Amino acid sequence: DMPIGKKSNFAVALGLGFDSQNFHHDGQFIFEQNINGDIFTNLIPLPEDYITYKNKIALNYVDVPFEFRFRTMNRMKFNFRFYLGFKAGVLVNDHLKIKDTETKVKVFNIPNVLPYRYGPTLRIGFNKIAFNAFYSLTNVFQSDKGVVLTPYSIGISWMRF
Numbered sequence: 001d002m003p004i005g006k007k008s009n010f011a012v013a014l015g016l017g018f019d020s021q022n023f024h025h026d027g028q029f030i031f032e033q034n035i036n037g038d039i040f041t042n043l044i045p046l047p048e049d050y051i052t053y054k055n056k057i058a059l060n061y062v063d064v065p066f067e068f069r070f071r072t073m074n075r076m077k078f079n080f081r082f083y084l085g086f087k088a089g090v091l092v093n094d095h096l097k098i099k100d101t102e103t104k105v106k107v108f109n110i111p112n113v114l115p116y117r118y119g120p121t122l123r124i125g126f127n128k129i130a131f132n133a134f135y136s137l138t139n140v141f142q143s144d145k146g147v148v149l150t151p152y153s154i155g156i157s158w159m160r161f
Contacts, residue, residue, distance in 0.1 A: 001069070011069040019063050019089065021151055023140075024056045029096055031111050041112045041146035054099040057110070059140065059151075061089035061117060081125045081159070087134070088118040112145040114138055125159065132157045 004010045027043040034040065046052070067085030072078075091114070096107040119136040133154045140149040 009070055009072060011071075013065075013067045013069060013083075013085075015065045017063045017065060017087075019061045021059045021061075021153065022056050023059075023149070023151070024054075026052075026055065028098075029057070029110070038145070039111045041110065041141055043147045043149075050100070052098060052100050054097055056098075057096050057140075058094065059091060059113070060093040062092055063087045063089035065121060067121070067123075079127050081123065081130060083121075083123040083130075085121040085123075086118070087121055089116065091115045091117070112141045114140065114142050117151070123157065125157075128159050130157050130159055131155075 001011050001013045004012065025043070027045050030042050030044060032040045032042055046055075065085055065087035067083045069081070069083045071081040094108070094110050094113045096105075096110060098105050117136050117138045119134060119138070121132070121134045123130045123132045125131060131154070134152060136151045139146075140151060141147060
């Protein structure tokens with residue numbers, strides 16, 4: 001956190017983070033190859049009578065976030081925070097996991113997963129509790145090589161400092 005000026009309510013921040021995104025779904029990823037040898041990653045629905053306990057795709061990223069911060073930091077008990085930012089990340093791990101009544105399968109290195117992501121972030125809060133959001137400007141799979149999945153996340157965070 002680097003304040004802009006002395007006793008300013010504005011600051012900028014740069015960081016390093018690890019993020020894990022899990023997408024639970026009721027489909028099956030299949031990998032189709034065309035006559036040119038290109039692989040397309042598709043998601044098709046599972047049969048209705050197929051019972052799964054876990055069915056997900058997991059993506060892990062190392063992120064570099066950057067934020068413009070506004071906050072009212074005073075001795076009062078009511079401090080407002082508004083952080084608008086952007087983050088970019090590099091994929092470090094990806095896998096599919098499916099667990100049904102008989103088997104447990106984990107597939108690493110899913111074809112056509114985009115090896116990076118980026119997008120805007122937002123945090124709005126009072127005191128130590130904040131609402132946060134991220135919207136990826138990239139899809140999970142490479143353009144024209146996989147089903148279109150655009151990740152976003154919303155949540156609540158506890159800000160220690």
